[in-house]
Amino acid sequence: MSTDTLLRVEKGNAAPEELAAITAILLARAAATPAVPAPRTRSTAGWRRLERSSGFRAPHSWQG
Known part of the structure; x- marks a missing residue:
């Protein structure tokens, strides 16, 4: 490869x-980044969609 x-x-x-x-900066950054990304710990979302929840919630529920 030609310079x-x-x-x-x-x-x-x-x-x-x-x-x-x-060039030195770019090579240092390329060497510092991992080749394989870290595995994700959670595969599902931490929140729920309201349209998928049941229609009734107790009056004393903290989710209301």
Whole structure:
């Protein structure tokens, strides 16, 4: 792979030191992120939809 196509400056002129700095930052960020995301602990929602609940709730219920 040619180094000419690795990074491209869209506007302005970047010095070789600036390109080296941004390359180092991008490589460090890529190495820091895990390849596999962490597994989710809950597969269902923690809330309920009102249209799926029963129609009656006791008058002393805290859910009302």
